Amino acid sequence: MIDIRERYTTQHISELLKEAEVASKRAHAPYSKFYVGAVAVLKSGERVSASNFENVSYGLSCCAERNLMARLNHDQCVKDVELLVVYTKASPPSAPCGMCRQVLVEFFDDLLILMGNDRGEHRFLTLRTLFPEGFNRAELISGQTD
Amino acid sequence: MIDIRERYTTQHISELLKEAEVASKRAHAPYSKFYVGAVAVLKSGERVSASNFENVSYGLSCCAERNLMARLNHDQCVKDVELLVVYTKASPPSAPCGMCRQVLVEFFDDLLILMGNDRGEHRFLTLRTLFPEGFNRAELISGQTD
Amino acid sequence: MIDIRERYTTQHISELLKEAEVASKRAHAPYSKFYVGAVAVLKSGERVSASNFENVSYGLSCCAERNLMARLNHDQCVKDVELLVVYTKASPPSAPCGMCRQVLVEFFDDLLILMGNDRGEHRFLTLRTLFPEGFNRAELISGQTD
């Protein structure tokens, strides 16, 4: 199982959350006023970021984590992701919503996720913990009618 | 915690899954060929059903469970739901996807879910088990920028 | 082309919009406070209604028109729909959003839509007018990689 969290020092965590906070400023969130920044840390140390964007027809709003996954997929570096960082102003720091968990499971068996806010609060959780029994491709195939 | 599952006999479970299977036949699922039926059992014993429907633009596909919630909300009986039954052909029987878990959490603190297929397999799980740390309204409010 | 609008008298239009307004009261729209009611008038004269419901993760919000289509599909009466009525408080009365137009096109070649509010304003538009070049199944098939 994932346990690379000891690799992240307090200093490193603080820098990553700051970077995700900066990303959140780019969100288009005039409806919810809930600004989210997501940063993927790659094995190389490189980082890729995204933010949420909303729509006047609320159902078209797309979370920072999903926008990040679209970007990582297009940039062909999904396999290099080591850590997902999610910044919100919420306390306790919000975990990804159900949509995002389902999108993460499309690409990762498991994933370490760091969540934090601007009050110095943070926590680590894994995708497996957040999304037990996630719907997957084996189930889709198993349940398809001929 | 929820434990009303002893109220459901083998016979009752079998009938409910049959009813959800019948509901699944009404799905519009020409793209995935994954037909899902969902049935809500109300406290009165009454049952309400729904199925999934898909779209040529895949992102507009909507699961049986979410269509059921829309129906229950409109029919003003969300508060009366005692059990959610989900039928798929998948083995083991599929649990609701991440989108559906997030929609259920909008309306229920917890919920007993019965999943089954047409091979006699079934299992009970709770929403809390399936969706720990579900994103909720308190977090939204806590994280909104003024 | 559709022209059954002469069949709808002022009185009839007023009643249909009132019915859609009543449907809108059942919306779960605590985030947008935009309450929408949709009513399908079937060839038999029967009517089926739905409302929008939203989610704390805004992207899971589902419009009244799409919830109505899910219901009509499950109730096996899509083919019997003669008119779609949409009530909002907006002035001028809102037309269905892009998501809804795409969902309607999955089921209808064309459709007459009556939009109105509670100020006595209303207008008729057709799906074809609202959604030229709608993405359809022939295009999907034509563009699939083997």
Next chain:
Amino acid sequence: MIDIRERYTTQHISELLKEAEVASKRAHAPYSKFYVGAVAVLKSGERVSASNFENVSYGLSCCAERNLMARLNHDQCVKDVELLVVYTKASPPSAPCGMCRQVLVEFFDDLLILMGNDRGEHRFLTLRTLFPEGFNRAELISGQTD
């Protein structure tokens, strides 16, 4: 109204469509096998690209155009977009779906869109032509209940 299409020579169009085709190869589209590439041409001449990505829960699939908009928004260059190029294998070349039109309308009053495939077919259309009466923020505000 928009008429910058004379600025695009046959040679230029062909290069842009080739670039969008290359982008389409990065799509994650194992379910639909419908690979879409989208390229935004900025006023500076710079280009930004994206592709679609799908999910085993089909409703979480996200189109190339929407993924592109998320990227442009995050990269703070939405206002610099001069042309949207969309590549599919479909014949005639597909226009953006309803979801994408609604997302485009969130950011653009109007937009020139070039659609093409790998058979040498292409066409130009505008967002206004494709999406008359697009649902917008003025309507949302006008229709909100206090």
